[in-house]
Amino acid sequence: MARRAGVNPATASRALNPALPGRISAPTERRVREAARALGYRPDPVARSLRTRRSGFVGVVVPDLTNPVIPPIVRGIEGVLWTAGIACLLADTDNDPEREALLVDELLARRCEGLIVSTATRTSETVNALAGSEVPTVLVTRDVDTRSLPLVAGDDAAGVDAAIAHLAGLGHRRIAHVTGPRNLSTTITRLRAFEGAVQRLGLNAFGLVVHGDAFTAGAGRRAAAQLLSRDDRFTAILAGNDLIALGCLEALAASGLRCPEDVSLVGHNDTPMVASLRPPLTTVAIPQRRIGVQAASMLVRRLDGEESPNNERLLLPTELIVRGSTAPPRVTAPN
Amino acid sequence: MARRAGVNPATASRALNPALPGRISAPTERRVREAARALGYRPDPVARSLRTRRSGFVGVVVPDLTNPVIPPIVRGIEGVLWTAGIACLLADTDNDPEREALLVDELLARRCEGLIVSTATRTSETVNALAGSEVPTVLVTRDVDTRSLPLVAGDDAAGVDAAIAHLAGLGHRRIAHVTGPRNLSTTITRLRAFEGAVQRLGLNAFGLVVHGDAFTAGAGRRAAAQLLSRDDRFTAILAGNDLIALGCLEALAASGLRCPEDVSLVGHNDTPMVASLRPPLTTVAIPQRRIGVQAASMLVRRLDGEESPNNERLLLPTELIVRGSTAPPRVTAPN
DNA sequence: TTGAAAGCGCTAACAA
């Protein structure tokens, strides 16, 4: 290879890898580099991996690439990692714990150096097992109950606080919450924040929390319909995310209720196009790309040997985007 | 390793790889497999790669994961490939030809066995170069002008045909087309189909084609505004994609025109949430996931050595989804 | 500062 062009066997290796032990004389290094360029030489990453036991890539495990929150995060991750000379092996679990186990196993077998995981559920055994393993892992967006791994996410609690404060400021006293699926940490975080804010503001949400069984419009529609069928009155809904909010909107319309005149509505995530719904959706925006960037950076630091506690948590600021779906309540509760 | 547990050195390899030459006796195979299981043995993929010159992964190059057409395609790809024991290295070019060149180079250096590419532009030199390379490549959704590589995509032309036929059937005679960026094959395919359909139906679209400079709502808004500022009258718009359609909707509203009463509107792709716009958008749905599945399957066949011409093209059926944004024109053109 | 030699874990060829 390049050696033939130069003169030496594996001195070339040292010449091309300045980080390696053993100083190289300037002229030698120049000769090697020239030869390498002339022959279009690229070191074989596979052979290098075999020797160094480092693969040069990390696994990125996502619950569902089709969930609009995920792609910007992956882009953030991917950009940082390529810059660091690391490639991303992508694995989509389809929100299925079994598939998650399978894919993580496969990823580890392929010797990925690290993992960035948005887990399928908050009780994932697969993810918990990672906490004890050798391979550095960072969670994004979705946490596990054990909190046994570092996490980068949006500060959903602050976003929910802002949302409830906004609604309360408009005069709402009876605010309902249609959550996402209970097996996700994001659902729990938002629910706890909702409960906290309600209590802090002296509101009362008894009978006004209902759980959606998925982050979909259909689940939102069903849950909201259930809410509307009860006797409890409310003038606003905090939805677990934007798709659930969309479902709520549909359920309200189906009940002949108008948004925001009869019921105000707040979503979560600021998904594409929610600004173009009728009414435009008030929602909590999370810095998706930055979450990805920070998660990847955190992983890179760990790969570089920086010691950090596994309970490291980075919550990036969220922002309440006020649009047309929230307004003061009418004097008498309508439903 | 497993050898110590069994008895033999590399017979184990044959035992675990039924495809390899050299028959193995049933008892031996059983012994080996038991030992492997007992010791939790997993063959090292890196060492195997070094020996076999196969890396076990392919590169997936996408223009922008944030473009809602892409994720379902990637999911389709990813599912098929994992099933085939192949991992996906993800690379997002951000629609930038330079970055595309960089990433493909990096991917090739890492010895991926094949590539699935949705290119940044229809004139991509990077992609054209792939046509002459050793590594099997399949294009998805976006073609290059040279047509030098196999392609799997939706049958956009048929979708556009159906859309124009639908509009003409409603009575529209003057139909405008707000295209996407001209450096994408999808734009050209849809434009050609538009022109063909217009001509075939004896319509006239002189002065009614305007180019958006990106697949964004902003580009659609600007292009539609430009269209509206002209003297040419029209009663319907075919948009290059749904985001452009959204921009058109905004431009119409800004001009005091109603959709569909004053101007009908058709999008492309059936992006999430367009059914919830006001009015719900009539659009051409493309089988995104199936496109991914078929592209991956095609690549796997090629990796397995099946010889196929590089001009293989698989166009999967599209479907016009009629919603509320299209209606018969009023008797007199309004704008 | 450089060269020589060994070996990462596996599989391909050849021999038994």
Add this chain to the structure above:
DNA sequence: TTGTTAGCGCTTTCAA
């Protein structure tokens, strides 16, 4: 049917 030997392309001791 199985064992032996060699070697994929690199990096890493160890010696010079």
